[in-house]
Amino acid sequence: MRTPSGEITGYYTEFWHLWAKVNSHKIKFLAGDYTQSIDFINDGVADFHSGLFVNKAREKMYLFSNSFDNIDNGLFYLKDQLPVSRLTDSERMLVGIHPQHGPINYIKKMYPNIKLVLIDDSERMIEALLANRVNTLIGEVPFIQAKIEEMRLQGFIDLADEPVTSNIISAMVLNKNRKMIDLINEGIKNIPEKALRDLERKWLPNKKNYFNRINKGDDTLLSISELSYLESLKPLSVGIDPNWAPIEYFENGEHHGISSDYLRILSRVLNQKLAPNTIDTWEEVLNKAKKKEIDILPAVTKRDANSHFLNYSKSYASVALAVVVKRHTTSLQTADDLDMYRVGVTRNTAIHEILMEKYSHVKLVLFDKQQSGLDLLMANEIEVSIGNLAMLI
Secondary structure, three states: OEOOOOOEOOHHHHHHHHHHHHOOOOOOOOOOOHHHHHHHHHOOOOOOEEEEEOOHHHHOOEEEEEEEEEEEEEEEEEOOOOOOOOHHHHOOOEEEEOOOOOOHHHHHHHOOOOEEEEOOOHHHHHHHHHOOOOOEEEEEHHHHHHHHHHOOOOOOEEEOOOOOEEEEEEEEEEOOOHHHHHHHHHHHHHOOHHHHHHHHHHHOOOOOOOOOOOOOOHHHOOOHHHHHHHHHOOOEEEEOOOEEOOOEEEEOOEEEOHHHHHHHHHHHHHOOOEEEEOOOOHHHHHHHHHOOOOOEOOOOOOOHHHOOOOOOOOOOOOOOEEEEEOOOOOOOOOHHHHHHOEEEEEOOOHHHHHHHHHOOOOEEEEEOOHHHHHHHHHOOOOOEEEEEHHHHO
């Protein structure tokens, strides 16, 4: 944007001024609309673009720097309607979106039941929402919020809790200009992180800032190098226990449970795509993890048997185990009494390992699903089932 005196200003402008100052470079800005700014790059008039989304189409022609910002694409709805928390709440609704908006192909592929209404102007999209011609709309959060304020509709339209997607912003150069990208990246790394955070607070006081986005104190802030490392990774594959409700499980091919909520937050905070694998059994999940075919297991009990191929994070939840018997089974008082019974347990779990190590004399009946233990108990094929209390109640 321009000041009343005609000077180009804004967050990205000041970011690149800071970059130039720290690295002793001279910098000049050329103003233009989107098409003109791309032409500046293609024609060699400008050395690099100040900031654009990275996508596959652009990567065919251009190189991108390390990112320095991210912009959420959000879901907006009328406040007098039922609250909308995430995109799946809009299934079978009419959702307004610009036909050139970045996430449109992703939404079509991942959410085929959502009915997209193409509207090529943000103001007309908001008017369509007000007139109930669409139930929700999708757009870049800062841009749509600014347009809502401009139309003085802050009291009428709300933003869903969960972003639809989050796009990282990087400088862009022609793909033959590798030296320029190296120069830009090295310069970004040289900027003091406090200066970056101060700049974000100045221009983006109400936004979860990029360099502050996982910060709970400076000691936990990811460095630029760490952010760059995350960006260099391919989508991380995630191994899910398909039958460990309510911790994690699959239903109609979708990942549900406590771990799914943590993964959604982690994916958004780190701006990293996390892709759950649909695998039939936990045993298969562990085997793939051993072969390094899976990057993350979001919900796993720390076990000595797995420590040679898994590194563990700090714990974020605890799960109680329960011993289930039929009524009137009075002789079971302590773990030492288990050798009197056939004991059902899910294979390759922590409790399976404990029983094998400490109570090797117990007659174990192994199964892949916790529910199988209850079924076997009711069928009198076992006398005791041990498992996750949250699933058993």
